[in-house]
Amino acid sequence: MKTNDLSLTRNIGIAAHIDAGKTTTTERILYYTGITHKIGEVHTGNTEMDHMQMERERGITITAAATKTLWTYNNQKITLNIIDTPGHVDFTVEVERSLRVLDGMIALFDAKGGVEPQSETVWRQANRYSVPRIAFVNKMDRQGADFEDVVAQIRERFQANAYPIQWPIGEEEEFSGVIDLLQMKALIWDDDEGKSYHTEAIPDDLQEEASAARDALMEALAELDDDLLDKYFSDPESISIEELKAVIRKSTISLDFVPVMCGSAYKNKGIQPLLDAVCAYLPSPLYIGGVTGENPYTQKNETREPSAEEPFSALAFKIVLDDHAKLVFIRVYSGVLQEGKAILNNRTNKKERLSRLYQVHADKKKAISKVEAGDIVAVVGLRDIRTGDTLTDVKNPILLAPIVFPEPVIGIAIEPRTQQGLEKLSSSLDKLAEEDPTFKVTFNEETAQTIISGMGELHLEVILSKLKEEHRVEVNQGAPQVNYKERLTATYRHRETLDLRAGGGHLFAELDFEIGPADEVFLKSDEYKTGKTKLQFVNICPKEKIPNQFISFIKKGFEQMMFNGILAGNEIQHMKVKLIDGKHDPDNAQAAAFEVCARNGFRAAAKEAGAVLLEPYMKLVIVSPEEHVGTIMSDLNRRRGLPKSQELRSGATHINADSPLSELFGYVSDLRTLTAGRASATMEFSHYAIVPENLAKVIVDKYTGVYWME
Ligand code: GDP
């Protein structure tokens, strides 16, 4: 059986802030690599990657799509798997999960805007996942494009050891190509479609700049490699291009260096060298090496090497439901899997069969008969699957670290316009929630309303329009509301007895327990952080008092109550229960009695444990001309915002603040009004913090008021 040569594979993503040109760049890549035969434009709405109608309308990329293509580099065909990632912070989770399965990244910047707040978010995430990256300064043709300024920003703001390996030829309208600082040659594009370019001597007027840039690059590279350093001082002429490339590759992969390139995706310049650089400097799956996970049977860590010889392992990183099937995107880490074979889902511990395997190109897919280590493909046939699940060989289970998703912070009540819509609504919402792990659907018993929750106003807007466009369900919607949480702040001891006789039956249980906030250690545990449980449960009750088989029911009773906090029915962030003592009826002990007793015990005890109300805070970045800063600050103050820092950058003031989400609805448009459209803001979830007492009272009264009216 012929297997992939993994050294010839690159799994990469393109990440950037919105409008930097990700979609355009991806389009050009597909065009130059021969996947598409026509150049697609974002503004004419025929791009391959942004295949959802809504995305076309908005011109932003919401869903990550994976595409495979080939590029010839050094006479070898290199397989490129490209993951398109969205740039809006409401969808950071898409970026996170993409980064999780990528080996390298192109970080795209706008030559005019430079490093924007969202570029910083993505860069930090890439650091967290140790993803090597190449920086590409796009839009060199734009008025106000400033390559050197962007390079300086990347260095300063990210503390990155970033150096140009290319230098632009001509600015703005005149931008015609790039100087390759390794070869010291000019690359000039020949035609409008940018299909070919030729090399020529560096134009006279750029000789000096280019030499200076090359010197700076050489010096930086010499710092990174002792052999190169020696040669650099003794005999710089003897240094070959291949040697330089090797140092760039090594240091890029070890995250000690970031090569910076430039071009204009829109004007079809600079893409081919970018692809060459991806092949030359970003790592193959082989270079990344094995993945480590836990063997669920032995609880010991094991490693799977990126080889077809190893047992099969893969991570499901995205689920897409199309009309007919559930497509699950997986990254294969080890082994080979044939179509139709069974795999083990390590979360459910169930065997499932993969009936179809596909290579995906945006919205087109091609059936294939096997997948193997290093591949990114889509599979069909899995029934019970969630994003982040590990799929393995049936006999060789391993649990790879799951993808951690943030919890939704904003919700909105919806109801179908027609009675017939009710069933359709619920099944459509289920489907949407399956695709998007940061979107949650709940049903509020008290008000009989369906609540959908997500990561921000835009996220919910997108969900609602999907509901309308793709599922054809019309809904009425309420005003958005933040998702409050509750937390206990004190530890309280309580004894609860259940002694119930009804209809000839008898339920008896007694629990003596302490209830309060969880310990720091628990809050740092994977169990808590991955959302597996929010209850730290400690049992020191003697076995003869409460036999072991009832303990899980007691735990379940408390866990259930955590969804319905004591103050205003909000979820409890975390909680510790220590079961100290208890009693059971040896002649008639029933699990249900313990579960009910735990619930009653919670109701009685949690009241005494200093419950507080928590609200989500957003991290806000506002960019504004100096003259509006005063107005913005006093408005922020009214919104209970907490300014953290202010700095002047390329002529605009950047204000960083934390602010309660409940005060930020419609903020982006309010800000526009306030500053005659001259300031802009981005926000992302930061943390939960205690609601001030006077406001908390209003919320609790409103809740209990509704409650008592029933
Ligand atoms: P994305 O949000 O990062 O996917 O960005 P898009 O690819 O959708 O591009 C945003 C806008 O910038 C579109 O109007 C593009 O036509 C435009 N654009 C993309 N690349 C360039 C470029 O190199 N030069 C110029 N002038 N405009 C570009």
Ligand code: MG
């Ligand atoms: Mg896009």
